Amino acid sequence: MSATLSRHKIDATAVEQAVKASHTALGKRQKEDGHWVFELEADATIPAEYVLLRHFLDRIDEPLEQKIGVYLRRIQGVHGGWSLYTDGKFDLSASVKAYFALKMIGDDINAPHMRRARAAILQHGGAERSNVFTRIQLALYGEVPWHAVPVMPIELMLLPRKAFFSVWNMSYWSRTVIASLLILVTRKPLAINPRGVHVQELFKTPPAQVKDWIRGPYRSIWGRLFTYLDKALRPVVPHIPRSIHAKAIRTTIQFVEERLSAGGLGAIYPSMANVVMMYRVMGVPDDDPRAVEAWQAVQDLLVVKDDEAYCQPCVSPVWDTGLSGLAMMEAATGPKAVQNAETMAALEKAASWLRERQILDVKGDWAINTPHLRPGGWAFQYKNDYYPDVDDTAVVGMLLHRMAPEKNAPAIERAREWIIGMQSSNGGWGAFDIDNDLEALNHIPFSDHGALLDPPTVDVSARCISFLAQLGHPEDKDVIRKGIDYIRKEQEASGSWFGRWGTNYIYGTWSVLCALNIAGVPHDDPMIQRAVAWLESVQNDDGGWGEDCASYEGAPQGVYKESLPTQTAWATLGLMAVGRQESEAVQRGMAYLTQAQDEAGEWHEAPYNAVGFPKVFYLRYHGYKQFFPLMALSRYRNLASSNSGRVEYGF
Known part of the structure; x- marks a missing residue:
């Protein structure tokens, strides 16, 4: 025109x-x-993670989870898996989480929608090729070993602003997600998983036999260099002095608790959920005011309707x-x-x-x-x-x-x-x-998501x-x-x-x-x-x-x-x-x-x-x-x- x-x-x-x-x-x-x-809606990832969080804690809510199941089934794509947006292409990581959540809810893996999802996941490389955050979720359930996750020593929280790998060089969302996540990666907890649900059928190669968890595609020579650094750090991290390690844990907890409020840490679901798991791993009782506030912040993200429900990423x-x-x-x-x-x-x-x-x-x-x-x-x-x-x-x-x-x-x-x-x-x-x-x-x-920063736009x-x-x-x-x-x-x-x-x-x-x-x-x-x-x-x-x-x-x-x-x-x-x-x-x-x-x-x-x-x-x-x-x-x-x-x- x-x-x-x-x-x-x-x-x-x-x-x-x-x-x-x-x-x-x-x-x-x-x-x-x-x-x-x-309402602020994302893809299947957040509702699926919410179901996994409840089973990690053994705080199952059967009626609520059934409604989330209705939502997840409704948004399943024609390709068999789940997309990141309407009519989008198949996304492996979202599909792995959605399948895992539906199985947790009680869906029969031989039901047509589960068979289609499983076939699509395997066709796209299997759960072993899912992204870092998905592999962390799988590690929390013992589905993959913790060495499937990149090295992220909690001592990162001690680095000053001028240090290259300092969390202060990362975006706010990365900083808040990483802080409580570092406690989990350090303690390597195992979900309670009261129903004993596992998803080994989503792997093309048994996790114990996977040799290349940390791999490309690399966006630059930096990616290859950092992969070598990841390998070099693995044997070093266990030998960090206990005093430094303990200080890093204290610093991390202080960082989290200074920023906790009725809106949760960072007021975004991933960091809020990590705080809930962090408190459980640290032995903080569920009725402790800090744990209560952290848990309620997550519940405030729910959208519950007559026939279905989902969890928002934030409000x-x-x-x-x-x-x-x-x-x-x-x-x-x-x-x-x-x-x-x-x-x-x-x-x-x-x-x-x-x-x-x-x-x-x-x-x-x-x-x-x-x-x-x-x-x-x-x-x-x-x-x-x-x-x-x-x-x-x-x-x-x-x-x-x-x-x-x-x-x-x-x-x-x-x-x-x-x-x-x-x-x-x-x-x-x-x-x-x-x-x-x-x-x-x-x-x-x-x-691997390429969104660690908050540059001018x-x-x-x-x-x-x-x-x-x-x-x-x-x-x-x-x-x-x-x-x-x-x-x-x-x-x-x-x-x-x-x-x-x-x-x-x-x-x-x-x-x-x-x-x-x-x-x-x-x-x-x-x-x-x-x-x-x-x-x-x-x-x-x-x-x-x-x-x-x-x-x-x-x-x-x-x-x-x-x-x-x-x-x-x-x-x-x-x-x-x-x-x-x-x-x-x-x-x-x-x-x-x-x-x-x-x-x-x-x-x-x-x-x-x-x-x-x-x-x-x-x-x-x-x-x-x-x-x-x-x-x-x-x-x-x-x-x-x-x-x-x-x-x-x-x-």
Whole structure:
């Protein structure tokens, strides 16, 4: 499609009706205390690990596990195994865990779905070729020997920041997962496994006969070197002096317990589950307050429905509230706004809920690189004070500024100060840390997932630029300029930008176009022109946009078998940000959104729309398909009735 003006206008009445219906539907989903939270779904891995955790501890819950079994069977792929996202290819490690969990639940291994899964696993190399985290799960059950796992001595926790293998050079999620995991790897416990379930039938080679547990494919010469180092360390580790070993254990436990809260360690499932197992291995009684809190944090991740259940990887209330609030705010502004006292009161409740959760008195792990920076960010979850992120902080900051800049000034200023202080040396922003980009660490045997780090990314950087530019402080111009220079260098040859935390190039490109607009980059800048041309080139015949998670694995950018409300909203928001609201592409996108909306004012889509770690772990935000289309339709309506025709906000 070209960027020429539309030859026909979409029916304004249809847009207005869609906005009103969506605004009402989203408003009904707000919690009594003012926040929004939607389900956050991953693949079969987390629900399967949750079942294995219960059997490790002998805390079996038969009715709950039967519901999880229903969920696991439902999402089994046509290839016989389990994928990492909707319609994805077979994934060996997810399939091994799902099969193990179903067998734990009581599924007959000769049932058709179990036979198909087993055949697919064996066809793809067997359980011996699963990834490191899966082999650790298998080692906990005695299915593989502990030497099937890379060497990870607990003494790593003693290394200072400047040491190459220091945990402080790793991302927050790696740090929290590894800390309690090191206790398990050191103690080498064996699961209680009260039903005596084993999965030796998943191995092509008996585990005792496997000679090459630690092997490639290697992404660089570093991988080969680190494999030799792994072999060299094995005979050395048992001879580390007991005093150093004991100190490492104490340091690890101190690290974990300083960061424990009602949200669990790091507020993400893998680290939370490891803490639960750690306490059991250390002999801490289940009724000890620490163990109780750790266990409850895991239970809070469950989504239990009438007929099935699953475990979320984490929860997203701050993110959902910030984005829902921005969508509701967009609907509540403009000449034809859905504005009333009830809406504004609801938004104020959301703002109040968010203000209460700003982290102002905890210097988290981010402070290891910026010890003099005051805290001022928001975390993604309900409670995760050691690990705020700049992406959530920027979104919340933009909402508070748009609602009431004077009333929210103290919170906004602390957020601004923190985000500026979190800028990396290359001008971009990582999500949780500064300059967390020691790439060689992604080549150690433990990091076969290749996601040990939190380097700067375009989408997060764009959000930070949007926030700072929306505030408009003249003294922030150099910070914004450095960020834009980083973004300019990162543009793909196609004209798009990579989306690290959302699927994928449509997400990244939308994020950047919003930032470039509010930062004042002229709309005729060549990088904007290339991005617009790319977005319009991947629009579908029905007027919508869609993108496959397979684009993280080399599939074409911005392409999917069907259009999706979330992707369409991102694409049209990006185009409208740079003055294309009257283009044929945007008109057709608006028509798609109005036609795809149901009678209740909501949208439906099954595909995953975000990513935890590209190629390894994908996410489905259930709220995206509700608040992003509302934001896009409201933005279109507001621009159509605006004198300036320009987007004045950073999102």
